[in-house]
Structure formats: structure tokens, C-alpha cells
Amino acid sequence: MPFSGVLMMPTAADPRVPGVIALKTCLVAGLVWTVVVSSAWAQSATLEDRVSGADSVVVAAARSVSASWRENEHGDRIIVSRFLLDVAESLKGAPGRAVWLDVDGGSLDGFTLRVSGLHLPEVGERAVFILDPADGGVRTLHWRGLGVLPLDDRDNVRGTSIKLGDIRTRVRGQGR
Numbered sequence: 001m002p003f004s005g006v007l008m009m010p011t012a013a014d015p016r017v018p019g020v021i022a023l024k025t026c027l028v029a030g031l032v033w034t035v036v037v038s039s040a041w042a043q044s045a046t047l048e049d050r051v052s053g054a055d056s057v058v059v060a061a062a063r064s065v066s067a068s069w070r071e072n073e074h075g076d077r078i079i080v081s082r083f084l085l086d087v088a089e090s091l092k093g094a095p096g097r098a099v100w101l102d103v104d105g106g107s108l109d110g111f112t113l114r115v116s117g118l119h120l121p122e123v124g125e126r127a128v129f130i131l132d133p134a135d136g137g138v139r140t141l142h143w144r145g146l147g148v149l150p151l152d153d154r155d156n157v158r159g160t161s162i163k164l165g166d167i168r169t170r171v172r173g174q175g176r
Contacts, residue, residue: 045146047170054142055133056093057171059151059164060085062121063098067106079113081106081120082138085129091171093131100138101129117145126151128167 051057063084070080085099105115114120118141121127128149131139141147149157155164 045143047167048174050130050143050146051092051171051174054092054130054147055139056095056131057091058085058087058093058095058099058129058131059089059091059126060087060099060129061126062123065106065121065123067108069108072104078104079106079108079111080104083121088126089168091128091168092174095131095139099129099131100134101131102138102140104144115145119145119148119150121148121150128157128164 063086065081065083067079067081069077072078081103083101083103085101087095087097087099103118103120105113105118105120107113119127128151130142130147130149132142132147133139149162149167151164152158156162157164157167
């Protein structure tokens, strides 16, 4: 075939490139599967699943927050917010009346870091906190973003019909 000055790119219909099509199809399918499975897992994680591996579960309000720069395990410099929580009620474990909690994200030095799927409480906000054991006296959220259930003024988990009373019953039903 003589060169006509036009560069012909193979198309999906070109029989010479079935491997390229198969590779692209596998990559897209893998990406879709990953997104669907991780999203479905987060949505299907029951309260019992979330609580079972946690050290403690408390109903608390954020009294104060301070942010600082930290280096995470991957060497990235991130903002971490440290909350002082006033514990109103312990549903599992015995964490005490006040709890320190570190959560990735926050605002500092004119920068704001928001971590996808991770709720940062506001000062005064009440929530159910599902916590991992303290490291140096400071706790972290169990399963990260699945470890905080913000409460509205009527003691419902914000954006749902789940009531704090139902959470109490289900957590205590698992045993302390």
C-alpha cells in the first residue's frame, strides 16, 4: 500500500487490534468493579460490623478542635484535626468522660484538607463515635469514615431514619 500522506489509526473494527480492545475492556471492567464493590461494602457495613472490632463506642460532643501538620505512614504531609470529645454516654468500652480523637483533614495556615468519605465534626456537634484503642492517649475512628455517625437535634443519625435509641439497643445487644 503506497503512502498517501494520511496516517491511518486502527479502529475498534480493525481485526489487527483485538488485544488492544480486550485490554481496554478489562481495564474499564476492573475499574468499574472496584468502584462498585468498595461502594457496596461501605453501604452494606452494618452497625454490628462496625462495632464488633471497635474498642469503644460513645455518644459525645466535640468540645474543641485544633489542627496540625503531620506526616502520614506514606510520607505525605497532611492536616490532622485533634478533637476533645465530651462523652455523654458509653455504649461499649470504658473510655472516660473526655476522649482525644485524631481525624485526618481540617484547616490550617490557609489550607483546607477534606478527606473523601470522612466526616469532620464541628465544635458542639453530637455524634456516635466508633473508636479504636488509644495510641499515646489519642484515639482514631474505627474504619475511618464509617466510625462517626453525626446526630441531628432529634437524635437521628443525620440524613437517615436511624435513631440513637436503636443504636443503643443494637450495640448493647452485642455485649460490652
